[in-house]
Amino acid sequence: MRALLVIALASLLSSCGPAESDSVDLQFTRLVLRMKDGVAGGSDAFVTPDVKTFLDAHASDPALTSDRDRLSRMRDHLLAARSTELIPENLAVVSRLLSQVGDAVAVREPIERAAAADSTRFAPPYVLGRLAQDAGDRDGAIGWFTRACVAAPERPDGYARLGDALADAGRFDEALLAYEGSLARALDADVVRARDAVKAMVAGTAK
Helix, strand or coil, X not given: CHHHHHHHHHHHHXXXXXXXHHHHXXXXXXXXXXXXXXXXXXXXXXXXXXXHHHXXXXXXXXXXXXXXXXXXXXXXXXXXXXXXXXXXXXXXXXXXXXXXXXXXXXXXXXXXXXXXXXXXXXXXXXXXXXXXXXXXXXXXXHHHHHHHHHHCCCCHHHHHHHHHHHXXXXXXXXXXXXXXXXXHHCCCHHHHHHHHHHHHHHHHHHC
């Protein structure tokens, strides 16, 4: 079945533009299919890091960034993935690339619909928080990251990004609580540095 999907997608994409662009699109689609279906029959065998590596490598590739429809299909593939298999950074990278070539509202709307459709999904509000940060919307970022933490209270990355957003807004005491929440779930050197930087600012202000 999966082989038929790949063949069908290859046939569809072959009519979308130049062969080089089709190759980029098909490579990504294959990675997403592997991400969704798994490999070697194990739930821990997903290759979502490969998707991020692929996107990072092609971030400035005109064949990728110039085609809004192609990027939209990539985003929709990711949104359709089962929540437990989706690394939020993959969706964030695609959304950021899409925002470079499209209307910011059109970029957010599908992710907002996904967030509204299932409040237990972590990725949509997390990515909306990242997009709000990119837009300089501090309150929006805080709101979305808070929703991400509620959706998946066991995940340290939601609390880490919430800490960043609170720190950006000058809400240092709350930022420290968020960072501590992240570190209570997983030790991360970057979060430790962010927490310590906020502590230093608080100490400097108190003097």
